[in-house]
Amino acid sequence: MQNKKLTIALDCDDVLFDCNEEAVKMLNKAYGTHYSKTDIKTWGYTGSLLDERICFFEDPGFVSNQKLLPGAKEFVQQLLSMDAVKDIVLVTAVLPQCASARYQSIIRLLPEINPDNVVITCNKSCIQADIMLDDGVHNLDSAVHIKNRVLFDQPWNAKEDRYFRVKNYEEFIHYVQSNNPMF
Numbered sequence: 001m002q003n004k005k006l007t008i009a010l011d012c013d014d015v016l017f018d019c020n021e022e023a024v025k026m027l028n029k030a031y032g033t034h035y036s037k038t039d040i041k042t043w044g045y046t047g048s049l050l051d052e053r054i055c056f057f058e059d060p061g062f063v064s065n066q067k068l069l070p071g072a073k074e075f076v077q078q079l080l081s082m083d084a085v086k087d088i089v090l091v092t093a094v095l096p097q098c099a100s101a102r103y104q105s106i107i108r109l110l111p112e113i114n115p116d117n118v119v120i121t122c123n124k125s126c127i128q129a130d131i132m133l134d135d136g137v138h139n140l141d142s143a144v145h146i147k148n149r150v151l152f153d154q155p156w157n158a159k160e161d162r163y164f165r166v167k168n169y170e171e172f173i174h175y176v177q178s179n180n181p182m183f
Contacts, residue, residue, distance in 0.1 A: 005086030006176065008079060009119075009129035011139065012092035012102065015152045016076070016110075017066040023053035026062075043136060043156045063094055064101035068109050075169035076110055084176065088113060089129060093122045093139070131179075133172055137163070150175060 013019035021037045027050070028035055035050050045051045056062040079085050090113055094102045099120045106118050119127065124134070125142040132139075132146040137160050140149040150172065151163040166172045 004130075006084055006130040007087045007089060007128075008085060008176070009089045009091050009127050009132040009134075009143075009146065010076070011132075011134040011136065011152070012090055012106070013066075013094075014069075014135045014154055015133055016068060016072040016090070017105075018069050019057070019066060020053065020154075022066060023056045023062070024050070026056055027053045038155045040154075040156050041158075043138065058095055058097065060098045060101040063098040064105055066105065071169055073110065075173070077112060078169075078173060079176070080112055082173075082176065087117060089117045089119060089127070091119045091121065091124055091127055091132075091134075093124065093136075094120060131176065133166070148179065 010016060020040060024035050024037055024040075027033060031049060031052070033049060039050055040046065045054070076088060079088055090106055090110070092102050102120060103118055106113060107115060123142070124139045125144055127143060128145040131148040131150060132143050133150045133152055134140055134143075135152040135154040135157060137151065137157050140151060140163055143149055149163050151157055151160060151165045152172075153165055153167045164175065166175060
């Protein structure tokens with residue numbers, strides 16, 4: 001009997017792309033502050049000057065210039081090479097004015113991803129996959145068509161305990177391997 005191959009949905013910002021860390025660096029440069037990503041204790045607005053980092057998310061230039069997190073490209077390649085994986089779908093929630101910039105950066109930095117498997121939406125409830133990896137609890141909460149929702153560890157989700165949590169790409173690879181009967 002042949003086992004079903006998996007479709008895996010991966011979030012982009014702060015899972016594959018360096019978003020908040022870079023925004024905090026830019027904020028510190030602009031305001032002379034000394035924040036770090038670990039100061040972000042909640043998703044979205046914090047009620048402090050740290051909130052100014054969110055303005056960068058509205059800039060197509062910022063989105064276009066985001067770099068991949070260390071190991072992200074190799075992580076995607078490793079997932080794609082696994083016999084158990086049918087497809088990788090990248091799901092990203094950027095503002096409409098940044099959609100083209102995000103799409104182009106994905107194509108440029110992750111050419112191994114099928115361009116048809118790039119989904120730009122702020123409503124991740126429409127995504128269907130076997131596994132979804134995301135750092136946003138709100139995205140996992142709404143992902144009702146996802147069989148296995150996995151939380152990528154970040155300071156803003158540190159208190160969340162409703163989802164299986166991975167701290168890095170290696171832990172996620174292990175999760176995929178250990179939760180698939182093909183291995």
